[in-house]
Amino acid sequence: MTTNDVQVAIIGAGFSGLGAAIKLKQNGVDDFVVLDRGQNFGGTWRDNTYPGAACDVPSQLYSYSFELNPDWTRSYGHQPEIHRYINDVAVKYNIEAKTRWGSDVTRAEWNEDENRWHLEVTRNGTTEHYSARTVVAAAGPLCEPNLPDIDGIDSFGGKIIHSARWDNDYDFTGKRVAVIGTGASAIQLVPEIAKIAGRLDVYQRTAPWIVPRTERTYHRAENWAFKNVPGVQKLMRATVYGLNEVTAFGLTYSPKALKPVELVCRGNIAKSIKDPELREKVTPKFAVGCKRILRSNNWYPAIARPNVDLVTDGISKITGSGVVTKDGTEREVDVIVVATGFHVTDSPMFETIIGTQGRSLAQAWEHTGMQAYKGTFVHGFPNMLLMVGPSTGLGHTSIVYMIESQLNYLVSYFKQVRDQGITRTEVKADAQDEFNNSVQHGLRNSVWLTGGCASYYQDQNGNITTLWPGFTFNFRRITKEFDIAAYDVERADATVSA
Numbered sequence: 001m002t003t004n005d006v007q008v009a010i011i012g013a014g015f016s017g018l019g020a021a022i023k024l025k026q027n028g029v030d031d032f033v034v035l036d037r038g039q040n041f042g043g044t045w046r047d048n049t050y051p052g053a054a055c056d057v058p059s060q061l062y063s064y065s066f067e068l069n070p071d072w073t074r075s076y077g078h079q080p081e082i083h084r085y086i087n088d089v090a091v092k093y094n095i096e097a098k099t100r101w102g103s104d105v106t107r108a109e110w111n112e113d114e115n116r117w118h119l120e121v122t123r124n125g126t127t128e129h130y131s132a133r134t135v136v137a138a139a140g141p142l143c144e145p146n147l148p149d150i151d152g153i154d155s156f157g158g159k160i161i162h163s164a165r166w167d168n169d170y171d172f173t174g175k176r177v178a179v180i181g182t183g184a185s186a187i188q189l190v191p192e193i194a195k196i197a198g199r200l201d202v203y204q205r206t207a208p209w210i211v212p213r214t215e216r217t218y219h220r221a222e223n224w225a226f227k228n229v230p231g232v233q234k235l236m237r238a239t240v241y242g243l244n245e246v247t248a249f250g251l252t253y254s255p256k257a258l259k260p261v262e263l264v265c266r267g268n269i270a271k272s273i274k275d276p277e278l279r280e281k282v283t284p285k286f287a288v289g290c291k292r293i294l295r296s297n298n299w300y301p302a303i304a305r306p307n308v309d310l311v312t313d314g315i316s317k318i319t320g321s322g323v324v325t326k327d328g329t330e331r332e333v334d335v336i337v338v339a340t341g342f343h344v345t346d347s348p349m350f351e352t353i354i355g356t357q358g359r360s361l362a363q364a365w366e367h368t369g370m371q372a373y374k375g376t377f378v379h380g381f382p383n384m385l386l387m388v389g390p391s392t393g394l395g396h397t398s399i400v401y402m403i404e405s406q407l408n409y410l411v412s413y414f415k416q417v418r419d420q421g422i423t424r425t426e427v428k429a430d431a432q433d434e435f436n437n438s439v440q441h442g443l444r445n446s447v448w449l450t451g452g453c454a455s456y457y458q459d460q461n462g463n464i465t466t467l468w469p470g471f472t473f474n475f476r477r478i479t480k481e482f483d484i485a486a487y488d489v490e491r492a493d494a495t496v497s498a
C-alpha cells in the first residue's frame with residue numbers, strides 16, 4: 001500500500017478550501033494537497049447549476065478581500081459568474097497543481113502514535129491513502145443534498161432531480177413538474193421552470209419571507225472605476241458590509257427591530273399577488289428572519305401564473321406516477337424536483353472523521369449537537385481545522401467574511417506550529433465548552449430561537465448550532481490570533497500543556 005505523506009490535507013475545493021490553500025502557500029507551507037470529489041473549483045457554486053442559481057448576498061461582499069473582482073457584471077452575482085471567479089483565482093495562485101480531482105475522502109482517522117491523520121480516498125474506483133500532520137476539513141455545510149423522506153418516493157417512475165445535482169440535459173419543456181420546497185433554491189429555479197413547463201405544482205410546507213431583489217447591472221463606468229480608481233471598490237465593499245451588519249442587530253438582539261423588513265415583505269406580497277387566497281397562502285406565520293430572508297422579484301409572479309399551482313395541503317406520499325396530498329388528491333407528474341436543502345447539522349461526513357479513542361465527529365456531537373472552538377477546532381480531533389464549522393453560519397451577510405476570519409486563525413496557527421515545533425494541538429474541552437456557552441448565551445434572544453419557526457439552523461434538539469450570533473466583526477476579532485492557551489499541545493522535543 002502506497003501512502004502519500006503531506007503536511008496538510010485540505011478536503012474540499014470551494015471558497016474555504018481554496019482560500020486555505022492560497023493562505024498556506026503565501027505563508028510558506030507548500031507541502032499540501034487539496035482533495036475534492038468534483039472536477040473543478042467552486043464547491044457549492046460548482047454543484048448548484050439549476051436555472052436561475054444566483055447569490056442573495058451582494059457581489060461586492062462575495063469575493064476574497066485579497067482578490068476583489070472589479071468585473072462583477074451585477075450587484076448580485078449569478079452562479080456562472082461566481083464559479084468563474086473562484087476558478088480564475090485558483091488559476092492565479094496555481095492551486096490546480098496541488099489538487100487531486102475526483103477524490104472522495106471516505107475516511108479520515110487520527111493516529112495517536114504518529115500524531116497524524118490517515119485518509120482513505122476513493123478515486124477512479126481505487127482507494128488511495130494519505131497521511132497528513134493536519135487536516136483542513138473544508139467540505140462546507142451545503143455539500144450533502146437532503147433527499148426528503150417521503151413515503152413511496154423510491155417507487156416514483158419518473159425522474160427525480162435534486163436542486164444541487166441538476167440534470168442540465170433534462171428538457172422541462174411542456175412537462176408536468178412537481179417542485180418540493182420553497183427555500184432559497186426553489187424560489188430561484190421555480191420562475192425559470194414555470195416559463196417552459198406544461199404544468200408546475202409547487203409543494204410548500206412553510207411560506208418564506210421574501211424581500212425584493214434589488215439587483216442591477218453595473219454600468220461600464222463603475223467597472224472601470226473598480227479597476228482603475230484606487231479605493232473605490234474597497235469603499236463600496238465597506239459600505240455594503242456596514243449596511244448589512246445592521247441587520248445582525250435585529251436578528252440576534254432585537255427581533256422587533258426587523259419590523260420594517262416584515263413590512264417590506266408584506267408590501268412585496270401585496271404588490272405581486274392579487275388573489276386573496278393565494279396571498280394568505282404565501283404569508284409566513286413566523287417572525288421575519290427566523291428562517292433565511294429570501295430575495296426575489298419573480299417568485300410571486302411565477303406562482304401566480306396560470307400553469308402554476310401552489311399546493312399547501314402537505315404531501316402524504318409519492319406514487320409511481322405522482323404526488324398525493326393529505327386531502328387525498330393525486331397530481332400526476334413527469335418529474336419531481338426536490339429543492340429540500342442539505343444535511344447541515346447531520347452531515348454523513350461526520351461519520352467518516354474519526355478522532356481520538358476511535359470516536360467519530362457524529363459520536364462526539366451526538367448529545368451536544370455540533371460544537372467547535374471558534375467554529376474551527378473540536379476537542380478530541382487534534383490537528384484538524386473545520387472551515388465554516390459550527391456557529392459560523394450567517395443570516396445577514398457574506399460567509400466569505402467568516403471564511404477569511406477563519407483563514408487568519410489558520411495562518412496564525414500554522415505560524416505557531418512552525419515556530420514552536422508543535423506536533424499535536426487539541427483544543428481543551430473547557431475552552432470549547434466556554435466558547436459554546438457564550439455562543440448559546442448570545443443566541444438566547446435571537447429571532448432564530450424566538451421567532452416561532454423550525455429551520456435547518458437548528459439541530460434535532462432545537463439548538464442553534466449553525467449560526468454566529470451578532471456582528472461578524474466580533475468573530476474577526478476573536479480569530480485574529482491563534483490563542484494557544486486554549487489548547488493542549490505537544491512539541492517535537494517535549495510534551496507541554498500550554
Ligand code: NAP
Pocket residue numbers: 054055056057142148149150163180181182183184185186203204205206292315339340341342454455456
Ligand atoms: P432550504 O432552505 O433548507 O429549504 C428547503 C425547502 O424544502 C424548505 O422549503 C423546506 O420546507 C422544504 N422541505 C424540506 N423537506 C421537505 C419535505 N419532506 N416535504 C416538504 N418540503 C420539504 O434549502 P435550499 O433552498 O436548498 O437552501 C439551503 C441554503 O442554501 C440556503 O439557506 C442558503 O444558505 C443556501 N442557498 C443560498 C442561495 C443564495 O442565493 N446565496 C441560493 C440557494 C441556496 P420547511 O421550510 O417547512 O422546512
